[in-house]
Amino acid sequence: MRSTFALFASLFAPALASPLICRSHTQPNPITEDYPKDVTGVINGTTAIVPIPYAVARSIVPSKYPILTAAYEQVFPTLGDGLYPAVLEAVQDHDVGLPPFKIPDFTRVALKFPFVDRLNDGASAFKYTPPQLVSATNLIALLGSTIYGDTVAGTFAPPCDAYASSGPSETYMRAYTFAESLLPNAKPVADMSFRTAASIPYTIDAFINVLNQPLFGDGIPLCDNYITLFNATVTTAKYAPVPVEGTLVVRPPLYPNEETFGHVYGFRMANAFVERNGVICESLKGYSRRRC
Ligand SMILES: *[C@@H]1O[C@H](CO)[C@@H](O)[C@H](O)[C@H]1NC(C)=O
Numbered sequence: 581m582r583s584t585f586a587l588f589a590s591l592f593a594p595a596l597a598s599p600l601i602c603r604s605h606t607q608p609n610p611i612t613e614d615y616p617k618d619v620t621g622v623i624n625g626t627t628a629i630v631p632i633p634y635a636v637a638r639s640i641v642p643s644k645y646p647i648l649t650a651a652y653e654q655v656f657p658t659l660g661d662g663l664y665p666a667v668l669e670a671v672q673d674h675d676v677g678l679p680p681f682k683i684p685d686f687t688r689v690a691l692k693f694p695f696v697d698r699l700n701d702g703a704s705a706f707k708y709t710p711p712q713l714v715s716a717t718n719l720i721a722l723l724g725s726t727i728y729g730d731t732v733a734g735t736f737a738p739p740c741d742a743y744a745s746s747g748p749s750e751t752y753m754r755a756y757t758f759a760e761s762l763l764p765n766a767k768p769v770a771d772m773s774f775r776t777a778a779s780i781p782y783t784i785d786a787f788i789n790v791l792n793q794p795l796f797g798d799g800i801p802l803c804d805n806y807i808t809l810f811n812a813t814v815t816t817a818k819y820a821p822v823p824v825e826g827t828l829v830v831r832p833p834l835y836p837n838e839e840t841f842g843h844v845y846g847f848r849m850a851n852a853f854v855e856r857n858g859v860i861c862e863s864l865k866g867y868s869r870r871r872c
């Protein structure tokens with residue numbers, strides 16, 4: 581239902597969202613030529629760990645798939661008792677395509693659920709993707725996301741980047757469903773504010789881990805082998821990941837109820853990515869990415 585609406589909305593949204601005047605501040609995709617046969621791009625935004633009650637994670641991840649509790653406790657040893665590391669991804673996808681084709685930029689926001697035992701082998705970690713908000717203006721991105729699972733057309737503030745400054749070392753981002761954005765005084769379904777932190781309780785390796793677990797949803801029974809690189813020019817030197825601390829307010833459909841999470845820690849960063857769509861999930865058994 582929501583997916584159908586997402587597609588419908590994308591036909592009308594361009595008039596409202598003025599994509600023509602959008603200009604992203606993100607650097608060009610530096611790896612297009614390195615992977616001529618793959619879809620590549622840059623994601624730029626805020627990725628953070630949201631410690632949520634394990635019971636809530638269990639109620640969202642389909643019950644036929646176990647959650648690899650010991651594995652996430654090892655990667656995130658400082659999480660409190662009974663808490664599970666949901667991954668907030670609030671990013672802009674920039675300069676995305678399979679050479680020579682490129683699609684327009686789009687923004688997406690979701691809480692994703694890593695360490696899911698998709699293959700029931702007790703070891704291989706996959707990331708479950710429940711409803712995701714994707715720019716209403718980008719039909720291809722909406723379709724691509726809809727294939728894997730529930731996708732909702734969204735609009736974002738700021739409109740052409742994944743965050744904007746709201747004070748010294750502080751950024752904000754708000755996500756609305758496209759439907760609600762047409763109403764006066766629309767309430768965001770995700771409202772976040774992050775400031776630069778001296779340190780955070782998670783390692784960059786923990787982020788490399790969760791951002792490289794293959795994705796799946798309750799759409800087609802295939803997986804998205806999404807490889808997030810940390811060694812490209814958009815993630816190194818002057819673009820090195822910045823540790824951040826902040827607050828996130830979420831509402832349905834991104835979370836079962838309205839909830840405010842304080843002390844959410846993560847990184848403001850950009851990464852190049854390589855995406856292999858429609859992969860047989862079983863072929864990713866034991867998948868663990870190389871260090872980079
Ligand atoms: C990421 O986006 C921010 C906000 O638009 C921008 O300032 C920054 O330069 C971008 N980073 C890269 C590596 O493009």
Ligand SMILES: *[C@@H]1O[C@H](CO)[C@@H](O)[C@H](O)[C@H]1NC(C)=O
Nearest residue numbers: 809810811812869870871872
């Ligand atoms: C970056 O890492 C990837 C994956 O580990 C590797 O294939 C690639 O060669 C690395 N690129 C550079 C510039 O080191």
